[in-house]
Amino acid sequence: xxxxxxxxxxxxxxxxRGVARLMLERSGEFMQKKGFALKLKRxxxxxxxxxxxxxxxxxxxxxxxxxVLNDPEIEVVIELIGGLEPARTxxxxxxxxxxxxxxxxxxxxxxxxxxxxxxxxxxxxxxxFEASVCGGIPILRVLRQGLFTDRIVSLYGILxxxxxxxxxxxxxxxxxxxxxLRQAQDAGFAEADPTMDVSGKxxxxxxAILLRIGFGxxxxxxxMFVEGIERIGRQDIEDAEELGYAIKxxxxxxxxxxxxxxxxxxxxxxxxxxxxxxxxxxxAVELVGDWVGPQVFYGRGAGERPTANAxxxxxxxxxxxxxxxxxSRAGELLSEAGKTTLVPMEEVVLPYxxxxxxxxxxxxxxxxxxxxxxxxISIASVIQKGRAQFQGAVPVVIMTxxxxxxxxxxxxxxxxxxxxxxxxxxxIRVEEL
Amino acid sequence: xxxxxxxxxxxxxxxxRGVARLMLERSGEFMQKKGFALKLKRxxxxxxxxxxxxxxxxxxxxxxxxxVLNDPEIEVVIELIGGLEPARTxxxxxxxxxxxxxxxxxxxxxxxxxxxxxxxxxxxxxxxFEASVCGGIPILRVLRQGLFTDRIVSLYGILxxxxxxxxxxxxxxxxxxxxxLRQAQDAGFAEADPTMDVSGKxxxxxxAILLRIGFGxxxxxxxMFVEGIERIGRQDIEDAEELGYAIKxxxxxxxxxxxxxxxxxxxxxxxxxxxxxxxxxxxAVELVGDWVGPQVFYGRGAGERPTANAxxxxxxxxxxxxxxxxxSRAGELLSEAGKTTLVPMEEVVLPYxxxxxxxxxxxxxxxxxxxxxxxxISIASVIQKGRAQFQGAVPVVIMTxxxxxxxxxxxxxxxxxxxxxxxxxxxIRVEEL
Numbered sequence: 109x110x111x112x113x114x115x116x117x118x119x120x121x122x123x124x125r126g127v128a129r130l131m132l133e134r135s136g137e138f139m140q141k142k143g144f145a146l147k148l149k150r151x152x153x154x155x156x157x158x159x160x161x162x163x164x165x166x167x168x169x170x171x172x173x174x175x176v177l178n179d180p181e182i183e184v185v186i187e188l189i190g191g192l193e194p195a196r197t198x199x200x201x202x203x204x205x206x207x208x209x210x211x212x213x214x215x216x217x218x219x220x221x222x223x224x225x226x227x228x229x230x231x232x233x234x235x236x237f238e239a240s241v242c243g244g245i246p247i248l249r250v251l252r253q254g255l256f257t258d259r260i261v262s263l264y265g266i267l268x269x270x271x272x273x274x275x276x277x278x279x280x281x282x283x284x285x286x287x288x289l290r291q292a293q294d295a296g297f298a299e300a301d302p303t304m305d306v307s308g309k310x311x312x313x314x315x316a317i318l319l320r321i322g323f324g325x326x327x328x329x330x331x332m333f334v335e336g337i338e339r340i341g342r343q344d345i346e347d348a349e350e351l352g353y354a355i356k357x358x359x360x361x362x363x364x365x366x367x368x369x370x371x372x373x374x375x376x377x378x379x380x381x382x383x384x385x386x387x388x389x390x391x392a393v394e395l396v397g398d399w400v401g402p403q404v405f406y407g408r409g410a411g412e413r414p415t416a417n418a419x420x421x422x423x424x425x426x427x428x429x430x431x432x433x434x435x436s437r438a439g440e441l442l443s444e445a446g447k448t449t450l451v452p453m454e455e456v457v458l459p460y461x462x463x464x465x466x467x468x469x470x471x472x473x474x475x476x477x478x479x480x481x482x483x484x485i486s487i488a489s490v491i492q493k494g495r496a497q498f499q500g501a502v503p504v505v506i507m508t509x510x511x512x513x514x515x516x517x518x519x520x521x522x523x524x525x526x527x528x529x530x531x532x533x534x535x536i537r538v539e540e541l
Numbered sequence: 542x543x544x545x546x547x548x549x550x551x552x553x554x555x556x557x558r559g560v561a562r563l564m565l566e567r568s569g570e571f572m573q574k575k576g577f578a579l580k581l582k583r584x585x586x587x588x589x590x591x592x593x594x595x596x597x598x599x600x601x602x603x604x605x606x607x608x609v610l611n612d613p614e615i616e617v618v619i620e621l622i623g624g625l626e627p628a629r630t631x632x633x634x635x636x637x638x639x640x641x642x643x644x645x646x647x648x649x650x651x652x653x654x655x656x657x658x659x660x661x662x663x664x665x666x667x668x669x670f671e672a673s674v675c676g677g678i679p680i681l682r683v684l685r686q687g688l689f690t691d692r693i694v695s696l697y698g699i700l701x702x703x704x705x706x707x708x709x710x711x712x713x714x715x716x717x718x719x720x721x722l723r724q725a726q727d728a729g730f731a732e733a734d735p736t737m738d739v740s741g742k743x744x745x746x747x748x749a750i751l752l753r754i755g756f757g758x759x760x761x762x763x764x765m766f767v768e769g770i771e772r773i774g775r776q777d778i779e780d781a782e783e784l785g786y787a788i789k790x791x792x793x794x795x796x797x798x799x800x801x802x803x804x805x806x807x808x809x810x811x812x813x814x815x816x817x818x819x820x821x822x823x824x825a826v827e828l829v830g831d832w833v834g835p836q837v838f839y840g841r842g843a844g845e846r847p848t849a850n851a852x853x854x855x856x857x858x859x860x861x862x863x864x865x866x867x868x869s870r871a872g873e874l875l876s877e878a879g880k881t882t883l884v885p886m887e888e889v890v891l892p893y894x895x896x897x898x899x900x901x902x903x904x905x906x907x908x909x910x911x912x913x914x915x916x917x918i919s920i921a922s923v924i925q926k927g928r929a930q931f932q933g934a935v936p937v938v939i940m941t942x943x944x945x946x947x948x949x950x951x952x953x954x955x956x957x958x959x960x961x962x963x964x965x966x967x968x969i970r971v972e973e974l
Contacts, residue, residue: 254679
């Protein structure tokens with residue numbers, strides 16, 4: 109009792125406000141249990157004038173991040189400004205002084221994880237980042253502690269709320285991608301510039317972090333195959349429904365005989381799978397552990413309150429460790445082998461949904477089947493939908509058995525070159541989970 | 542580096558074998574990351590002769606638990622014998638010597654939690670018990686660490702695999718309770734004596750543990766309302782399906798204006814709820830945190846491998862804390878107010894499914910409605926199913942609006958006393974989640 113630890117916050121936006129609010133509202137209560145006082149001493153933000161609805165002493169606020177970084181009384185720095193710079197410089201500066209750091213910055217960790225964890229280990233501090241993946245779901249703690257003794261075999265995540273919201277609305281209420289995106293923006297579930305989300309890049313950053321914790325792999329998002337949901341159309345959604353699947357943007361990692369796979373793309377998954385029932389802006393991670401078997405973790409992946417809780421729970425843990433004199437555990441997060449080489453996307457083996465627009469005339473299906481067969485792709489089922497809809501062409505849907513991505517790409521290129529095929533062929537990967 | 546910690550195991554049954562196997566198989570790998578050696582030094586069991594398919598030095602095994610408890614080199618004791626005695630004595634003995642203890646013993650923790658955590662705090666040891674609730678799902682870690690800073694508002698758990706397996710089979714494949722129970726026994730999902738499971742008592746023990754961690758409440762199972770699934774019939778399952786519900790055995794805790802509710806009983810939940818999709822022997826916990834909002838955790842709740850992983854993850858954590866010199870955190874798990882008084886079941890307010898067998902004659906429904914109204918219960922919908930089936934009586938199903946349990950009990954007593962009612966009335970509580 110009587111012990112005290114000071115934290116400083118850099119970045120007083122939505123999450124920063126939530127962190128300050130949670131600490132004001134509840135820290136008395138939870139600190140009583142822990143037997144020490146955790147104080148938010150200083151908050152830095154370029155804009156300290158904006159009203160945040162919080163009753164804070166004026167001297168607590170500063171526009172100078174250095175006032176937080178250089179305060180010797182501040183032992184834990186919370187970085188919530190996001191982006192690569194100056195966040196990276198600030199976090200390194202804090203770590204180099206032996207401070208611990210809590211961050212929600214997925215881009216930073218995905219890109220510079222090795223550098224940051226090395227700095228933390230070297231200077232005896234910790235770097236905590238629960239808030240960087242799946243907001244309020246304590247998935248990193250689960251992987252790092254509860255499943256530390258297990259070996260994760262595969263992981264499938266719905267890690268991006270915006271795209272899940274869009275896909276849910278498209279499936280449940282109809283509407284085209286562009287329309288639903290606009291609704292999502294109006295409802296506050298998509299940003300004005302939704303590129304990071306819809307392109308899959310946001311999910312890839314989070315997957316890079318999960319790979320580090322769950323697979324001991326050091327991978328940047330650029331090393332992964334990443335495909336967004338921009339090309340998912342009404343026909344795909346309706347076909348999926350008809351075939352007993354749902355379309356989700358999945359971040360996937362698997363241990364295979366050839367190494368670790370990591371990729372982000374829309375996938376058809378069986379409607380009965382738990383991940384297919386994850387609706388709206390919610391996040392979920394399904395994983396299979398060698399010992400624990402399948403597990404699913406579900407909750408809100410973003411928002412002021414869930415994310416603030418993740419930040420403050422990290423803060424309490426780091427404060428407690430410092431007071432107990434525990435050493436840095438950052439070394440556990442460094443891959444000894446350096447950067448991990450992923451299985452090339454071309455070698456990934458999956459079943460596929462393939463939709464073509466082909467002329468409705470004898471021999472066309474045979475021609476396509478022959479061509480698929482030449483690329484080593486066998487057909488599981490074919491649906492030809494109705495009669496000629498567009499200049500004598502009809503949609504033909506083929507579900508394939510497992511095939512390599514390379515074979516599929518060659519096949520599609522050849523199919524699209526056929527004179528009887530009238531539009532770019534759509535391909536969606538299938539994950540049976 | 543170079544540091545070592547010794548563990549001793551008491552109870553070499555299925556889970557104990559899993560623990561030994563996991564440590565033999567993987568401890569080298571995970572200990573390398575942590576930088577210390579964790580050694581299983583001694584294993585005690587009354588039967589050391591039974592083959593367990595493990596290659597262990599003979600001197601490791603003993604029939605004398607005291608050989609583990611009194612070995613000064615053993616710093617962490619794993620208790621896997623289950624039941625109240627001699628487990629309680631063993632755990633206390635270990636704690637009193639300043640050792641830490643890992644246990645999977647739900648009965649012991651539910652009954653004697655206060656005593657055990659007090660002993661741990663007093664002597665500076667830890668008592669870890671992830672394996673006692675939901676096997677491989679790290680739900681206790683989640684509550685204790687990731688959600689420590691939040692306030693849990695409500696929690697709904699499918700905590701018993703046997704009953705969930707039975708209810709799943711009844712819903713998906715038909716069959717009466719007794720038949721499906723026998724199948725479950727044959728399939729290894731129900732014990733020869735299934736009483737603890739089907740009566741809800743096993744779930745109540747686990748709920749007592751969740752209440753301590755998630756709600757800061759000290760409650761024994763006897764203080765809760767507990768009802769099993771023995772009386773769930775085919776008609777209930779079919780009616781639930783027709784009305785858009787699934788029947789699950791739920792362990793429920795809620796913070797209400799009048800205090801904490803804790804109860805275990807079958808409940809109708811909307812088919813669209815995530816918990817309704819939890820099939821077979823799987824477990825799941827849905828909770829709502831004031832800050833994080835709704836979350837769900839899903840996985841295998843029992844079995845050698847998931848449970849062994851939970852035990853060993855506790856073991857690693859305790860070993861690491863001891864090596865770092867961290868003090869006991871057991872005090873966090875003691876309720877300052879002593880035993881918690883729950884909201885009496887009679888005061889719980891819920892909607893109900895009520896099924897009567899009543900004579901198919903004019904005025905009967907009016908008589909029942911009048912009587913419900915006198916007890917303050919209003920009707921949401923009525924379904925009269927077909928014409929007379931049994932001595933001129935027909936099943937009448939009433940879904941009520943929210944009513945107190947006390948009012949409902951009085952109403953049912955009065956309904957069952959009516960001469961036009963021909964069988965004991967069935968009541969199932971409804972949780973809209």
